Amino acid sequence: MEFIADLHIHSRYSRATAKNLNLESLYVEAQKKGLTVIATGDFTHPAWFAELEEKLVPAEPGLFELSPELAAACDAQVPAACRGKVRFLLETEISN
Secondary structure (H helix, E strand, C coil): CCEEECCCCCCCCCCCCCCCCHHHHHHHHHHHHHHEEECCCCCHHHHHHHHHHHHHCCCCCCCEEEEEHHHHHCCCCCCHHHHHEEECCCCCCCCC
């Protein structure tokens, strides 16, 4: 299976990230850029984890997708030629 992914994203709870960085904006921009898999970044942050639980639903094993209601609302912001599946992968990083 071939796909294009961005596996190093930080949540809006990280320092120096946009405060409007949310799952909806990641979903929209991923489609515009042709990305199929997006890492969630910092999924262990309690507030971000709560948002992930609220807005994502299981897709394929190990991957999640935006809830159908949210995805439908976001698709209006994506040109028809760019629309495609976007999957989310839970991700965090270790800092030593």
